[in-house]
Amino acid sequence: MSAALLSSTLGADVNVAQNVAFYIIAAVMVWGAIRVVTTNNVVHGALWLVVVLGGIAAQYILAAAEFVAVSQVLVYIGAVMVLFLFGIMLTRATIGSDTDLNNKGWGIGIPVAAAMLGVLGYVVLDYVGDDVLVDQDEARIAITTQSISDGYLGDYLVPFIALSFVLLAAAIGAIVLARKD
Amino acid sequence: MSTLAFEIPYWGQSLLRVLGGIVAVLLPAGTIVYVFLFKMMSFMQSRLGPMEAGPYGSMQLLAEVGKWMQKEDLIPENADAKIYKIAPVIVLLSTFLLVVVVPFGPDAWFTNFQAGVFYALAIGSVSVIGILVAGWSSANKYSLLGGLRAAGQLIAYELPMVLAVVGVVIQAGSMNLQQIVVAQNTFEIFGWNGLGMPFVVTQFVGFLIFMIAVQAELTQAPFDMPIAESELVSGYMTEYSGFRFLIFFIGEFATAGVFAFIASVLFLGGWGIPFSWFGWETVDDVDDWMNIAGPGIMFAKMMLLVGIIMWVRFSYPRFREDQLQRFAWKVLIPISLLNIAVTAILKVAF
Numbered sequence: 001m002s003a004a005l006l007s008s009t010l011g012a013d014v015n016v017a018q019n020v021a022f023y024i025i026a027a028v029m030v031w032g033a034i035r036v037v038t039t040n041n042v043v044h045g046a047l048w049l050v051v052v053l054g055g056i057a058a059q060y061i062l063a064a065a066e067f068v069a070v071s072q073v074l075v076y077i078g079a080v081m082v083l084f085l086f087g088i089m090l091t092r093a094t095i096g097s098d099t100d101l102n103n104k105g106w107g108i109g110i111p112v113a114a115a116m117l118g119v120l121g122y123v124v125l126d127y128v129g130d131d132v133l134v135d136q137d138e139a140r141i142a143i144t145t146q147s148i149s150d151g152y153l154g155d156y157l158v159p160f161i162a163l164s165f166v167l168l169a170a171a172i173g174a175i176v177l178a179r180k181d
Numbered sequence: 182m183s184t185l186a187f188e189i190p191y192w193g194q195s196l197l198r199v200l201g202g203i204v205a206v207l208l209p210a211g212t213i214v215y216v217f218l219f220k221m222m223s224f225m226q227s228r229l230g231p232m233e234a235g236p237y238g239s240m241q242l243l244a245e246v247g248k249w250m251q252k253e254d255l256i257p258e259n260a261d262a263k264i265y266k267i268a269p270v271i272v273l274l275s276t277f278l279l280v281v282v283v284p285f286g287p288d289a290w291f292t293n294f295q296a297g298v299f300y301a302l303a304i305g306s307v308s309v310i311g312i313l314v315a316g317w318s319s320a321n322k323y324s325l326l327g328g329l330r331a332a333g334q335l336i337a338y339e340l341p342m343v344l345a346v347v348g349v350v351i352q353a354g355s356m357n358l359q360q361i362v363v364a365q366n367t368f369e370i371f372g373w374n375g376l377g378m379p380f381v382v383t384q385f386v387g388f389l390i391f392m393i394a395v396q397a398e399l400t401q402a403p404f405d406m407p408i409a410e411s412e413l414v415s416g417y418m419t420e421y422s423g424f425r426f427l428i429f430f431i432g433e434f435a436t437a438g439v440f441a442f443i444a445s446v447l448f449l450g451g452w453g454i455p456f457s458w459f460g461w462e463t464v465d466d467v468d469d470w471m472n473i474a475g476p477g478i479m480f481a482k483m484m485l486l487v488g489i490i491m492w493v494r495f496s497y498p499r500f501r502e503d504q505l506q507r508f509a510w511k512v513l514i515p516i517s518l519l520n521i522a523v524t525a526i527l528k529v530a531f
Contacts, residue, residue, distance in 0.1 A: 043317060047264070050310060070300045078306030078339070085313050086332050095261050095320050145296045145356055 018062055025062070029055035040097035046084050053077055067145050198291050205280045209438030209483055210431055215242055216484070217491040218434070225495050249430075252423040259320040260420065268318060269421065269428035271311030276435045278304045283442045284359045286452050286475030287467040297358035298350060301443050302343050305398065308436070309335045312407070315429075316417035327416025330502065331407035334397055337509040338404075342394035344517035348387040348524040349380050349447050358443075362451035363464045377455035381448040386520045388448045390513055395440045396490055397509070399433065403497040406505060437487055445482035452479050 032051035039045045053076040060069035152160045189197070219241060223230030231238030256262050282297040284290040294300050309332050316328015350356055353364040361380075368378035381388045397404040408416035418429050445451060452475030453467075461467050500508070 041261075043261075043264070043314065047310075047314065066294060067296050067299070070296055070303045074299070074303035074306065077310070078303055079336075082306070082309050082313065082332060082336065085310065085317075086329065086336075089313065089317050089325065089329060095259060095318070145299075 021062055022059065025055050025058050029059075040099070040101060041094075042088050042092070042098065042101065043085065046081060046088060049084075050077055050081050053081065067148055201289075202277060202280055202291060205283070205285070205442075206277055206435045206439065207431070209442075209480070209487075210435035211242055212484070213434045213438055213487050213491075215239065217487065221488070221491060222495050246427065249427040250424050254423040254425060255420070257320055257420050261318040261320070264314050264318040265420075266425070268311050268315035269425045269432065272308045272315075273428050273432040273435070275304055275308040275311065276432055276439055278307070279436070279439045280442070282358055283439070283446060283479075284362060284452060284475075285479050286472035287464055288469075289452075289472045289475055290359065293357070293359055296356045298346055298356045298361070298447070301358075302339070302346065305342075305440075306335070306339055308432075312417050315421070319417070319420040321420055323413045324417050324419045327407045327409075327413045327419070330413075331400060331417060334400065334404065334407060334505060337506055338394045338397035338513075341390050341509060341513035341517045342398065344514065344521060345387040345390040345394065346447060347521050348384045348517075351521070351524050351528050352380060352383060358446050358451070359464065362446055362453050363456075365450040366453035366456045367463075377450060377453070377457070379448065379450040384448065384520075384524070386516065387524075388444075390517050390520070391444060391448070392486070392489070393513065395444060396493060397505070399437050399440065399490070401437070401490060401494040403493070403500050404505060405494075405499055406502055409499060437490060438483055441483040441486035441490070442479060444486050445479060449482050449486075451482075452476070454478070 029052050032048045032055065035048040036045050036052065039048060053072065057069045057072040057077075060066075060072060215238075219230045219238060231241035234240040234244045256265055279301060281291045282294045282300050284293070312331045312335075313328045316324045316326075316331070319325070349361065353361040355361060355364065365379050366377040400407050407413075408418060413419070418426060421429060452471065454471075456462070456467070459468065
């Protein structure tokens with residue numbers, strides 16, 4: 001009842017539950033992102049990054065983009081982060097805090113980060129404007145898994161194949177570098 | 182839910198789904214441990230197994246759980262305590278997330294995810310993180326080696342598993358698990374629809390690869406290098422005791438049950454019976470009693486598949502680490518790629 005009341009005061013098109021969940025997940029993600037760079041342990045940093053990437057997947061689900069959310073989990077959490085952790089643990093993964101983790105030139109990062117925030121913020125605001133999140137049932141009809149596959153095997157076939165050549169080149173390069181004998 | 186005489190409110194549906202999920206994870210896990218780990222293994226080794234607690238030892242499981250709950254929750258002095266505590270929970274959580282997409286009847290599903298197969302395969306890879314950090318945070322060389330072995334093995338066998346499923350997806354024309362079930366029960370074999378078309382018939386190679394990959398993902402013998410007791414004490418679980426060990430233990434067998442559920446949906450026709458038997462055309466025609474019978478059918482198929490997994494586990498000795506990697510990359514992946522190509526060609530041809 002209170003949700004309906006709230007949505008009528010905010011405007012009929014706003015989905016309240018979705019917005020509340022968005023801000024909760026966003027807060028967790030921001031906190032996770034801060035911890036990634038401030039923590040004194042490499043493995044902890046990697047695990048906070050998992051939290052951030054999982055949050056992105058949750059946001060995609062809120063926006064009714066199931067396929068993208070699952071891709072996010074499979075690629076970033078299932079593959080990239082496992083590889084990260086695997087690499088860290090094979091080389092240096094001390095338990096407890098490392099003192100020399102901070103890069104000396106971290107001050108330079110601040111203006112770069114601010115500039116990125118400005119650009120991304122401008123792009124998002126410019127693209128979205130006054131639109132609100134579409135109703136979930138409506139979105140499910142609009143974007144199906146089938147339409148995604150139709151897209152990249154139809155209109156976007158050439159960029160798709162070009163991308164797979166980049167990946168193939170990377171794979172061959174990795175094998176050449178790894179086989180020194 | 183709309184077919185019911187009364188409407189269940191949203192919170193009621195959510196509560197029912199959570200309870201259903203807990204039952205769908207824990208009931209198979211308990212049954213698997215009692216029937217296969219206690220009784221079948223004992224039978225294969227010419228002994229009786231637990232007989233004291235309850236008739237034929239059927240209460241042994243409760244006794245074991247009580248025992249583990251009482252034990253002290255030890256944390257090594259040098260361990261990273263926070264992560265050490267979280268790690269088993271990540272593993273069990275991935276199992277609960279996995280069961281969410283499995284359909285148990287025409288209306289008896291938790292969520293009708295569009296890209297259900299894709300979701301199942303993606304969530305299946307999350308448990309690797311739990312196992313890796315469990316090994317690392319224990320501050321024990323055996324644990325770390327076990328965790329690294331587990332990660333290497335799970336990454337290697339994730340690929341053939343995904344590729345084996347692609348054949349099924351091509352044939353069914355959908356990634357939705359519910360539609361894969363419907364496809365298997367409505368397709369015809371050369372015009373004869375007496376049995377539907379369970380994909381184990383047409384995708385037998387894919388089924389074999391999938392079951393081998395499941396065996397490796399569950400780290401059951403002959404793929405149990407991550408917890409090889411003669412080399413690594415018990416791998417990433419070495420330092421765990423008390424209820425945290427119990428969580429790993431439940432997670433292992435619950436995941437076996439859930440993967441068997443997914444395999445029976447993909448290859449054995451899932452909850453369905455051939456629709457032509459009762460004159461149903463689509464999933465909307467299916468009678469309501471299938472919502473009761475469906476979970477039973479799924480449970481029977483799950484027990485059959487886990488029985489095969491456990492049979493192999495108790496019968497074969499352990500691979501060597503390099504043999505395991507070679508088997509995945511040089512045998513399973515090429516065969517599954519070939520399987521996809523052949524399936525695609527036949528799909529276009531027919």
